[in-house]
Amino acid sequence: HLVGRLIGKQGRYVSFLKQSSGAKIYISTLPYTQEFQICHIEGTQQQVDKALALIGKKFKDLDLTNLYAPPPPPLTLPSLPMTSWLLLPNGVTVEVIVVNIVSAGHVFVQQHTHPTYHALRSLDQQMFLCYSQPGTPPLPSPVE
DSSP states (O other): OHHHHOOGGGGGHHHHHHHOOOOOEEEEETTTSOOEEEEEEEEEEEEEHHHHHHHHHHTTTTTOTTOOEEEEEOTTTTOGGGGGOOOOOOOOOOOOEEEEEEEEEEEEEEEEEEETTHHHHHHHHHHHHTTTTTTTTOOSSSOO
């Protein structure tokens, strides 16, 4: 019911949200269950806030609190920016592909059900083109 109202007739409302806020908005079903659908809003903080404000006007009784806001990282974690982390909700099975194992506590995964997964191949090709150009400085080894 809520997803239908969010999308709107022929996708008009979700298109309006994207155009008005500048944010990217994806709606997906969680793997292994049809009970939950996720509305993923991506963009700058200002774009996301604008999209949430517009959604809040349409869905006045809806609590738009971010339930999966990341906790502050412990000081012992690598100093990667939080935006590069793949945040997984507790208590929900999420299928991932393990692409590299550095050690028992240091693995790289790809979430193939994530709306941005399709962009990984393009990113890989662009990085290959960039680093294969003559004159491009080599990456430090080992990579930090």
